[in-house]
Structure formats: structure tokens, C-alpha cells
Amino acid sequence: MKPTGWLKGVGLAVAGVVALVLVPVALADTGAQHQLRLTRPIQLGTSGGNINHFDRAFCYGGTLGSLVQDAGAIQYILSNNHVLARTNKAALGDDIIQPGLIDVGCKKIATDAVADLSAFVPIKFKGKGQVPLNSVDAAIARARAGAVATDGAILDVGTLSNLAALDKVGCAVQKAGRTTGLTRGSVSAVNVTLDVNYGSGKVARFADQFLVTPGSFSAGGDSGSLIVRDGATPRAVGLLFAGSPDYTIANPVQAVQSALNVAPVGAGDGTGDCPDQVAAPAVAAATAAQGRHQASLFQAPGVVGVGVGRGPAIEVYLAQDSEQARRQIPPQLESVPVRVIVTGEFQAR
Secondary structure, eight states, X not given: OOOTTEEEEEOOSSTTOOOOEEEEGGGSOTTGGGGSOOOSSBOBSEEEEETTXXXXXXXXXXXXXXXXXXXXXXXXEEEOHHHHSTTTTOXXXXXXXXXXXXXXXXXXXXXXXXXXXXXXXXXXXXXXXXXXXXXXXXXXXXEOTTTBOTTOOBTTTBOOOSSBOOXXXXXXXXXXXXXXXXXXXXXXXXXXXXXXXXXXXXXXXXXXXXXXEOGGGOOTTOTTOEEEESSSSOOEEEEEEEEETTEEEEEEHHHXXXXXTOEEOOSSSOSOOOOOSSXXXXXXXXXXXXXXXXXXXXXXXXXXXXEEETTTEEEEEESXXXXXXXXXXXXXXXXXXXXXXXXXXXXXX
């Protein structure tokens, strides 16, 4: 059945998870323009992706997150590997389009190209007896002349600082993305190691990530959004790439910049670093205890992640509630409280 007023038959930006998506137009937030074809040069925080991102009858799209530059001042669009590089499958030089295929009825429109895929960090997936660690889901595409605003402005956010902020528990953040537009939240956990489902049986483990709440902060299609400190001339904090019903997951922006050898395009220092909501020495002690016990915590059934959250406390994330898992997880480790949270499965967005 096709409900009146709904778009039917396109795949959402969930990194290859094949699903039929019914998108209620009326429920797009006040940033519905994030899904439209923008006048060139475009601002970022908008719908986009690889022109070849099809999977059988489905097409995909995500968010063109922000503008970065290399040592030679060449400018690039920053987003995720799974948005720009089709989860390791794309060829360098592929057209990167705005808006993404999902927002143009799965039609390949050559004139929508705004950049060319330049580099991506390969994602390493879990295999038989092997659990390689990833740090980022990231890619860049060289901006075409006249296609992207050279000041790096993000729709509904504006221009950014040329400096980054550290992810800290309690840090107030915002993002502008393809699906939910402009949203605000706060960092709920740091130093998170977790497993992310990319569909088709592919699961990748990421280390040193951070979580953002509330659940409404992002949804499928917001992958690639730049998470920034909430404030005037905000600083970048992280790159959004996955989530669960109540959480958004992001790579710390410093790791992204280091992996791709780029720096943000911005205008001055801007709003300073996030203030410490929890004493730094206490967070450091909890992080150290987490590191010493993380391997054993992952042995409990259904554990999909471990991090350090408010308190500070070591947080253990479960795909679903399990009495067996709860019996195996101690209430504290080295005098640090342990908090068990049922997050559901983490999926690329």
C-alpha cells in the first residue's frame, strides 16, 4: 500500500543496508531544504553522495558534511567512506553529487556533480577470529570550481572556526544533516569502542569514538554530518557516521583530520573548547580501567560497545537485554562504577 503523501521506493543512507524506506515529507524538520538541490555554490550539511551508489533496485544518499583543505589550500568536501566511497567500493574520481540519488528519484544527473572523490580511509571488517580496529569512517572529494561555497558555510549553522574542539562528556553540540536538519544534543560518552553493522553481514569495530544523545539528534541519511560545538562560530567536534535508537556515534574530528591530512576551512578561533563537565583526572582513571577490562567485557553475550560516560562510569552497551550478560558484568571495576545500557544494535547511518 502506498500512503498518500509519502515517497516510496528509494534506499536510505544506511551504508548498504537494503531497506525500502517510506519518507513522510510532512515530517521533515524545519531544515527540509537540506534535501533539495541547492543553488551553486552550495552550502554543506546537505543531501549528497556518490553518483554510482546503487544496489539492485535501491539507491542511496547521505550528507555532505563540511569543507576541509590540504596543505596546499586545495578544498575538499568531507563526509563518510560509506557515503562518498560506497563502503570501500568506489573508484577515485567518481562524481560526488548534490543532492544525493535518494532525493532525485534514483536518477543519475551528471550536472548535479559538485566534487570528485579524492581519498577515503578503508573500513576493515570483522572476520573469522579477527577483529581489526577502525578509527574513522571518512572520505574527501575535491570541490569543483564554483560548485561549493569557499567559506565552508554549513546550512543552518553558518561558518566555522578553523580550530577543533575535543569531545568531552557533557559538551553541547549541534549538527546539520540531510534527514533531520539542524539538531542539538550533548556528548554522553567518550573513548567508546563499539561494533557497527554495515549490512550484508558486515560488522566493523571502531575505537575511541563518542556518543551523542538524545536519539532525535540524527537518523538514517545524516551520516557525514559534521558535529560542532554549540555556540557562535562553532568548532568542529566529530564526524557523524552511525547510531542506534537512542544514540548517535561519531569519529573525533582530530582523528579524521589526521587520517586524511586535512584541516577545517574556517574563520578564526571561534568558540573555545568544550568545558569539562566531569573532572579530567576522574575521566582519565575511568578510561584507564576501561582499557584494562574491555576485552573481558566484550566476552559477555550481546555486548556491542564499551565507553566512559557521565559520573564518570564505565558504560557497557547491549544489543538487547540479557540476564546472562548482566550476571557477567561486575557492578564496578577498580572502584569505577559500571553502568549497563541496552542501546540496541549500532548501525551505519
